[in-house]
Amino acid sequence: MPSLYSNLLQKLEEFMIKDEKLGKEQSQRAIKSSLLSGSLSMALCYIQRVFRSGPLHPQPRILCLQGSPDGPEQYVAVMNAIFSAQRSMVPIDSCYVGAHNSAFLQQASYITGGVYVKPQHLDGLFQYLTTVFATDLHSRSFIQLPRPAGVDFRASCFCHKTTIDMGYICSVCLSIFCNHHKKCSTCGSVFGQAQSDTSSTSDLKRKAPET
Template sequence: MKDIATSEDDSNLLVLIIDTNPFVWDQIAKADTPLSLDDALRQVLIFVNAHLALKYNNKVVVIASHGGHSKFLYPLPHQEGQLLHVSTSNSKRNANMYPHFQLVTDQIVEGLQDLLSDTDILKKENFTSSMTTGAFSMALCYINRIIKMDDLGHIKPRILILSVSPDAPQQYIPLMNCIFSAQKMGIPVDVCRVFEEETAFLQQAANITGGVYINVDNSQALLQYLMFAFLPERYARNFLNLPSQDLVDFRAACFCHKNIIDTGFVCSVCLSIFCSWTPVCSTCKTKFAFRPKLTGRTSAKGTPIPPASTPSTPS
């Protein structure tokens, strides 16, 4: 990851990507330790307000990773740059709540209500997987624009992905492009995994970019995980012992069938990955001179040993 100097006077930009896949959230609500999207949203909003309250110049951006598309929930494009002057006419003013907190809360809730109203359309179009890559790309584009406008370099961005959906192998290539772009820009990518098994691709995102990856064991304690692991800013992390990954799943998805594989064949020219040997690379059209032979080895007891490394084909 790119080494970027941080200071306690920096303005911290948190880009929060929320996986709003309604089909997965319906499963979470019926799990042994249930957590509805409404309950999760309440805890996330507390976390967002806590981030804004830490420092007067902290900023937040919220993007929804929905089925088939992604959308900015906050700030809205036509309101950017004048957020503090936007009237909250659609909701009653709460005298006990800081106006900026109420503005952020109202816009996120209204945006999610609009997204979830299209659930029937998602079923009809068969958009059952979340567009994490699309939201990731939008976050990087937004951060790049903000950094270009920051002549003094005081804005320090980071990305937090609240993930509930399983890995989508068909999104592997664009997702890895986003991960390496974040690494080059020096942007840490944090991942809060809420439901079911680990996600291999997002594990790699956190590991490569120097972010924090946590699999939430108790979904009811989501706010506790967010506050203790993901609230500290980039400068404060230099003095904290944050959770680290003991094991990282570095499996990849093959370019031919979009399956997650343990062992594959790699093109020595363009580094495309295939689950079976092919005489011609379908990506760069390179022709290989011979077919590799996988010679089996045996242990001292005579039992076969699988190949120790991933075989590769010469150019």
């Protein structure tokens, strides 16, 4: 066990050094996001294989340790993985060590019933991993786990892959767009004309009933 802990601490130290080095780089290009959707998909595939391997089903969990920002272009794939984990009753625990909160991980932990933690001091990262995330699902009901202040439920548009606050939703396939389109690029449904904000007052008046 001591060798296992020392190996884990060494890997965490290497992870923090790489993350700190990446954050201090003053390059013009933006920091690339991690392939969160692929990681969740691989974890869920492995869990399903364990489920089907024998009659005894364990209580699986997924722990996401992320330091890079979210990639809005992965929104659809990440949400599909989150809903798949929810259906399989697999909690997704999230530990985010980046500068800002991760909307993807917040939604993943909220939807699946996991724990989302953004450590204020990275010196105590190992304590968070051993006391919060290493606790089994049965024991979590007896301890007070940290709760996030809020969850960022903003979505990413399907046209430009950017995070938006308000947008247009296809009534057929629920695709999200930041601007009005004549046709849905996902399912091909034809949209109606968007109503103009400068409507005349005569159109807003109700016609008086005839006497």
